[in-house]
Amino acid sequence: MKNLPSAEDNLIARFFKPLATHPGAFGLADDAAVFAPPPGHEIVLKTDAVIAGVHFLPDDPPDTVARKASRANLSDLAGKGAQPAGFLLSIALPKETDEAWLARFCAGLASDALAYGCPLFGGDTDRTPGLLAITILAFGTVPAGRMVQRAGATPGDVVAVSGSIGDAALGLKLRRDPALAARWSLSDEDRDFLLARYRIPEPRVALAPVLRECASAAMDISDGLAGDLAKLCRVSNVTASVEVAKVPLSPGARRALAADPALREPVLTGGDDYEILFTVPAARWKACAKAAAEAGVVVAAIGTIEAGDAAPVLIGDDGQAVTFARLSYSHF
Amino acid sequence: MKNLPSAEDNLIARFFKPLATHPGAFGLADDAAVFAPPPGHEIVLKTDAVIAGVHFLPDDPPDTVARKASRANLSDLAGKGAQPAGFLLSIALPKETDEAWLARFCAGLASDALAYGCPLFGGDTDRTPGLLAITILAFGTVPAGRMVQRAGATPGDVVAVSGSIGDAALGLKLRRDPALAARWSLSDEDRDFLLARYRIPEPRVALAPVLRECASAAMDISDGLAGDLAKLCRVSNVTASVEVAKVPLSPGARRALAADPALREPVLTGGDDYEILFTVPAARWKACAKAAAEAGVVVAAIGTIEAGDAAPVLIGDDGQAVTFARLSYSHF
Numbered sequence: 001m002k003n004l005p006s007a008e009d010n011l012i013a014r015f016f017k018p019l020a021t022h023p024g025a026f027g028l029a030d031d032a033a034v035f036a037p038p039p040g041h042e043i044v045l046k047t048d049a050v051i052a053g054v055h056f057l058p059d060d061p062p063d064t065v066a067r068k069a070s071r072a073n074l075s076d077l078a079g080k081g082a083q084p085a086g087f088l089l090s091i092a093l094p095k096e097t098d099e100a101w102l103a104r105f106c107a108g109l110a111s112d113a114l115a116y117g118c119p120l121f122g123g124d125t126d127r128t129p130g131l132l133a134i135t136i137l138a139f140g141t142v143p144a145g146r147m148v149q150r151a152g153a154t155p156g157d158v159v160a161v162s163g164s165i166g167d168a169a170l171g172l173k174l175r176r177d178p179a180l181a182a183r184w185s186l187s188d189e190d191r192d193f194l195l196a197r198y199r200i201p202e203p204r205v206a207l208a209p210v211l212r213e214c215a216s217a218a219m220d221i222s223d224g225l226a227g228d229l230a231k232l233c234r235v236s237n238v239t240a241s242v243e244v245a246k247v248p249l250s251p252g253a254r255r256a257l258a259a260d261p262a263l264r265e266p267v268l269t270g271g272d273d274y275e276i277l278f279t280v281p282a283a284r285w286k287a288c289a290k291a292a293a294e295a296g297v298v299v300a301a302i303g304t305i306e307a308g309d310a311a312p313v314l315i316g317d318d319g320q321a322v323t324f325a326r327l328s329y330s331h332f
Numbered sequence: 333m334k335n336l337p338s339a340e341d342n343l344i345a346r347f348f349k350p351l352a353t354h355p356g357a358f359g360l361a362d363d364a365a366v367f368a369p370p371p372g373h374e375i376v377l378k379t380d381a382v383i384a385g386v387h388f389l390p391d392d393p394p395d396t397v398a399r400k401a402s403r404a405n406l407s408d409l410a411g412k413g414a415q416p417a418g419f420l421l422s423i424a425l426p427k428e429t430d431e432a433w434l435a436r437f438c439a440g441l442a443s444d445a446l447a448y449g450c451p452l453f454g455g456d457t458d459r460t461p462g463l464l465a466i467t468i469l470a471f472g473t474v475p476a477g478r479m480v481q482r483a484g485a486t487p488g489d490v491v492a493v494s495g496s497i498g499d500a501a502l503g504l505k506l507r508r509d510p511a512l513a514a515r516w517s518l519s520d521e522d523r524d525f526l527l528a529r530y531r532i533p534e535p536r537v538a539l540a541p542v543l544r545e546c547a548s549a550a551m552d553i554s555d556g557l558a559g560d561l562a563k564l565c566r567v568s569n570v571t572a573s574v575e576v577a578k579v580p581l582s583p584g585a586r587r588a589l590a591a592d593p594a595l596r597e598p599v600l601t602g603g604d605d606y607e608i609l610f611t612v613p614a615a616r617w618k619a620c621a622k623a624a625a626e627a628g629v630v631v632a633a634i635g636t637i638e639a640g641d642a643a644p645v646l647i648g649d650d651g652q653a654v655t656f657a658r659l660s661y662s663h664f
Contacts, residue, residue: 003566003643006559024374026481029567031551032412034479036374042356043375046364047469048456049422055458080364090381090422090467124380126387130463135422135456137379137469147366149358219363227338234335235361311335 008125015099015106019113019120022086033121035086041141044082048072049135057175058132062101063108064199065134070112072222073138074203075274079220081148081212082140084116084205089123090135097132116205142212148278152217153236157279159303162204162292164250165225169270170263171198184259190252197250201274206295211278214288218278224269226324228277229312233305236279240312242303244268244322268314269324279305340457347431347438351445351452354418365453367418373473376414380404381467389507390464394433395440396531397466402444404554405470406535407606411552413480413544414472416448416537421455422467429464448537474544480610484549485568489611489637492620494536494629496582497557501602502595503530516591522584529582533606538627543610546620550610556601558656560609561644565637568611572644574635576600576654600646601656611637 005013017028024034037043050069052058070087077084089109093102113119118138153159171194174180181191204220211218217236221228225247233239247268249257257263276299280288285301292299303312314322337345349360356366369375382401384390402419409416421441425434445451450470485491503526506512513523536552543550549568553560557579565571579600581589589595608631612620617633624631635644646654 001643003562003571003641005566006563009563026483030412030482031408032376032378032414032479034374034376034474036369036476042366042368044364044366045420045453045469045471047420047422047454047467049424049458049467051424051458051460051462054460076363080362082364088377088379088469090379092381092383092465121377122379124467126381126383128383128386128463128465130383130465131460133424133460133462133465135379135381135467137377137420139377142366144368147364150362151358230335231338231341234337239335309335311333 012125015102016120016123019106019110021119022121025119025121028122035121037141040144042144044077044080044140044142044147045137046073046076047135047137048076049133052132060199062104066105066108067112067200069134069136070109071201071203071274073136074116074118074205075201075220077138077140078204078208079218079276081146081208082142083208084118084138084140086119086121087136087138088121091123092126092128092130092133094128094132146212148211148215148218150217150219150232151235153232153238153279153305154216155238155305155307156282157216157305158282158285158301159240159242159305160278160280160299160301161225161248161275162207162297162299163202163275164248164253165273165275166253166267166270167194167197167250168201168272169266170253170256171195173266184256186252186255190255193250194252198272201272203274204276204297207276207292207297210288210291210295211276213291214280214284215278216281218276221273221275221277223271225273225277226269226314232277233312237309238305239308239310240303240305242312242314244314244316246300246302248300265324269326344457347434348452348455351438351442353451354453357451357453360454367453369473372476374476376409376412376472376474376479377469378405378408379467379469380408381465384464392531394436398437398440399444399532401466401468402441403533403535403606405468406448406450406537407533407552407554409470409472410536410540411550411608413478413540414474415540416450416470416472418451418453419468419470420453423455424458424460424462424465426460426464478544480543480547480550482549482551482564483567485564485570485611485637486548487570487637487639488614489548490614490617490633491572491574491635491637492610492612492631492633493557493580493607494539494631495534495607496580496585497605497607498585498599498602499526499529499582500533500604501598502585502588503527505598516588518584518587522587525582526584530604533604535606536608536629539608539624539629542620542623542627543608545623546612546616547610548613550608553605553607553609555603557605557609558601558646564609565644569641570637571640571642572635572637574644574646576646576648578632578634580632597656601658
């Protein structure tokens with residue numbers, strides 16, 4: 001009798017092995033993977049899961065589901081100043097998830113693995129009677145002792161963000177109600193841009209070395225700017241003052257806000273930005289912004305770290321503090 | 333307004349932070365963790381998920397669910413010759429999973445983190461409308477280049493296993509049908525032993541350094557001895573001959589098999605053993621068995637690696653090859 005591989009082994013060989021390009025992955029034919037950080041470096045580890053109906057919509061294109069799951073983790077690594085090195089994938093597949101879905105999912109994973117130099121090192125594939133769920137463990141490397149922490153912001157530091165804020169929150173609204181595009185007077189380009197920002201975030205991997213050089217604290221924004229700033233301030237034992245007018249907006253978000261000023265709340269508190277929130281000693285801000293621009297990432301100063309343990313204050317155009325029904329997305 | 337932590341932050345601080353004893357976990361107050369292997373070592377990475385109703389029963393005690401999930405990963409590390417270093421946890425909680433469940437679950441995790449020197453480094457907590465699911469990423473360390481691989485078995489090598497085989501498969505049957513204990517003429521001790529072997533496997537962490545010294549190939553047995561031996565042979569490009577009479581059985585399993593010889597199949601093909609299957613050059617076998625005994629782990633030689641690409645053969649007491657309806661547990 002031939003020693004034939006199991007159906008599970010065949011599935012792994014067909015769909016996942018092409019992503020396992022690092023020798024430490026043993027072509028996914030072993031039980032575990034091996035990785036050594038470069039001399040003088042340590043490993044940064046992050047895990048994040050997405051569940052159908054919770055973090056993505058069941059009819060989202062499979063390649064964008066894969067890329068969003070992968071990029072949510074890459075975004076965290078970037079916020080810590082880490083260079084991506086690899087990932088592990090644990091996936092629970094309902095019976096109705098067919099091979100065509102899996103092929104498109106893996107194509108999305110493969111393009112990101114290549115684009116970010118972050119190959120697959122291993123994983124676990126299960127059938128579930130429940131919901132499709134994808135757990136990614138991404139790891140990267142930093143020079144020893146140089147991971148950029150959440151704690152570390154000091155009074156006087158500049159509060160800064162990368163890219164533009166709120167696009168994904170507006171994209172999700174558009175995804176759920178396409179008629180909003182007309183109500184918000186969006187061009188087709190605006191609409192497509194906001195939808196794409198929800199579906200496929202842009203992890204700011206290029207910003208990692210800049211953050212290591214100049215940031216006193218950093219984190220990626222995944223649960224809304226207002227709430228994530230509150231988290232950064234809490235562990236840094238400081239507070240902050242932010243001018244809402246300085247928060248960078250894309251042209252589409254700007255147009256939507258002009259049509260409906262109430263969108264200010266989802267823009268500032270909605271999830272899925274995957275931009276970087278960071279603080280920089282004031283004296284280093286100019287050099288930092290220049291280095292970021294040279295790395296191809298636009299950054300903007302939006303406020304200042306202050307002494308105190310109060311919640312950070314967001315100041316509106318009228319000079320008054322903005323208040324929100326809820327500060328950020330929370331599962332609990 | 334005070335900068336109060338979110339409900340999610342409070343839940344993490346209350347239940348999970350006590351397990352995060354390594355400084356690289358930053359008390360779970362950061363977005364990622366950092367770890368450096370000792371000089372001259374590399375990191376071994378493994379992820380494994382368990383889903384309610386698939387890998388454990390929804391009414392299993394929460395502390396045993398935690399310990400089984402943790403130990404399935406520790407068992408993989410042991411099979412690779414790795415010393416446990418830490419783990420990350422991604423958990424999807426249905427609404428009905430309350431804090432009492434979580435407290436008991438975390439107590440189980442905590443006792444294993446302490447027992448195996450494997451603290452929590454980070455994770456992800458989500459609410460799900462689906463099933464309770466637990467994904468663990470465990471990592472360990474090995475001297476560089478010394479991870480014990482699945483590939484490496486050579487004709488003439490001894491095929492060996494740790495502990496006893498089939499207990500968990502019988503324990504699961506007892507869990508589902510308690511009346512079997514009487515039919516199998518089990519003592520209360522036998523029954524409790526088999527049930528415990530299903531609920532809480534014993535990862536052979538102490539065997540890791542022995543495997544590094546003497547094993548040509550190794551893996552943990554999680555999908556049944558017969559199927560996992562076939563996998564090891566396949567990637568090693570060899571086959572094997574095993575004498576079923578030499579497969580070590582616990583007293584309870586021996587009694588059950590005497591009462592019902594048809595149980596030979598679940599014993600040899602059922603999942604959840606979490607023992608180590610390994611191969612050793614014949615000349616080193618005696619020294620290896622002695623070193624294992626000194627490390628507190630009983631090991632047994634059960635067969636021989638042979639040249640060829642046929643499926644491994646298991647020889648019964650009658651000298652005939654045993655055949656099975658299915659070789660091992662497969663999700664696909």
